[in-house]
Amino acid sequence: MVKFSRWFSPLSLIVVLAIALWSISVGWEITQALEPIAQLTNEDNPRFEAGRSMYIETCGSCHIPIPPEVLPIETWKKLLEKPNDHYGTSVPNVIRLSQLLIWDYVKTFSRPLSTDEPKPFYVGQSRYFKALHPRVKFTEPITNKNCIVCHPGVKDFDFRSLTPEWENSP
Template identity: 45%
Template structure:
């Protein structure tokens, strides 16, 4: 026979396990909601690049459409992430613990400019953006809103999915 004290201890143990299990389920559910899906990026991201991509999306994609790093040269990204005057908006500096994985991500997935080329700070002037869109008649100027006309899930950082008229284009 179990004493009254033993029953209370068993009850506390089971209650504690139930609360712990519930917390784990809620945590897994919230983690699944908060984790971005990088399957639609231009280049598929391995796990070691996803932290930098998450920082990029949080830092840049909350105010405007986050462009894939492949669309701009590394030299432009390097200036953009360090400049606190961002196209007329004053931004707080990015702290070093975030800057390192952010820069590693942008540097890895962007391309370097030629030695004598000018750094484009507008996506429409980037040679890499134009290379990624060889048969597209781009609007002038190219804006963030232009992207969603062909990439319906661009706001979700999915640039692989295209509108029906572009799905089977060569």
């Protein structure tokens, strides 16, 4: 007969195993439950591919395509609703389909304003732009033309890559 110590009886072994199995299954369920959220906020999700490329095509010909997260949802909504009243010019080729696809993309990757907060129509006025730049003290005026000074991947719509001096600074 195998002898078990007081703390290692077959019963306690079963309890430990049951707890382990339970926590694994709960952990797995939580992961499953969170999966759609993780996918939703992932830029590379195929769900937004059409909207993203339509955005780059429609909104990236006169100036760089501005990444959605730097401006609030309300600003994007207004810009998409009024393509013919666009900073003194008009955005061509905004049909209902492109409007919907672009809207689906930009609204997913931007945040709402608080009520009563004025809509910023320039990146430099947006608190979301500032929040995304905790390390940067901007000395030059911020425009869509100087993002490239620090973001060498602008032409590929890549705002994650930085120039070496920013990449390597604390």
